[in-house]
Amino acid sequence: LTEPGDLQLKEINQLIESDQADAAVLQLKRLLERNPERIEASQLLAWAYYKMHRYDEALAEINRTIRRDDRAEYRSIRACILAEKGIRDSDRPSVLEARRVFEGLLTSQPVHTFHIFYNLGNVLSELGDYEAAIKRYQTATELDERQPMVWKNLASAYHHAGNHDEEMKCFDRALELDP
Numbered sequence: 001l002t003e004p005g006d007l008q009l010k011e012i013n014q015l016i017e018s019d020q021a022d023a024a025v026l027q028l029k030r031l032l033e034r035n036p037e038r039i040e041a042s043q044l045l046a047w048a049y050y051k052m053h054r055y056d057e058a059l060a061e062i063n064r065t066i067r068r069d070d071r072a073e074y075r076s077i078r079a080c081i082l083a084e085k086g087i088r089d090s091d092r093p094s095v096l097e098a099r100r101v102f103e104g105l106l107t108s109q110p111v112h113t114f115h116i117f118y119n120l121g122n123v124l125s126e127l128g129d130y131e132a133a134i135k136r137y138q139t140a141t142e143l144d145e146r147q148p149m150v151w152k153n154l155a156s157a158y159h160h161a162g163n164h165d166e167e168m169k170c171f172d173r174a175l176e177l178d179p
Helices: 006-017 021-034 039-051 055-068 072-089 092-108 114-126 130-143 148-161 164-177
Strands: none
Touching: 006 021, 006 039, 021 039, 039 055, 039 072, 055 072, 072 092, 072 114, 092 114, 114 130, 114 148, 130 148, 148 164
């Protein structure tokens, strides 16, 4: 059995993923007014704000979610928000906190997806640690070799590390996947 509202949350998530996050935000706010304890709705609201690049609101919402439920999925979303905000705003403390959270997820979780390694690679690149970023991107490609953005960012890290042969191979692979 599904709880009342699960179908609504699924539909709202589809709005977010189809670049209609603004419509999702309105629906989620109404849902949370009626039932403020719906953690899934709060998490989705944070994700919608993230997709809209409204990182301060996304961070506030995911922090509210984590105060009620500190699961790894929510901490991963928080780290993504911190990373994007930190990179966009040249906010080193946010980038450093994102790195701390991602590294904590790697040591505390038995199963990892390419997302954690990819995002940690982005954080390490922003911090100028290109060799460590390369290792994380490589792990991400081993977990899912079909992600062009990982190959593109791996190429960029190789560029900064001075390895232009590998850089070009990675750009070629990214272009194969997404011309």
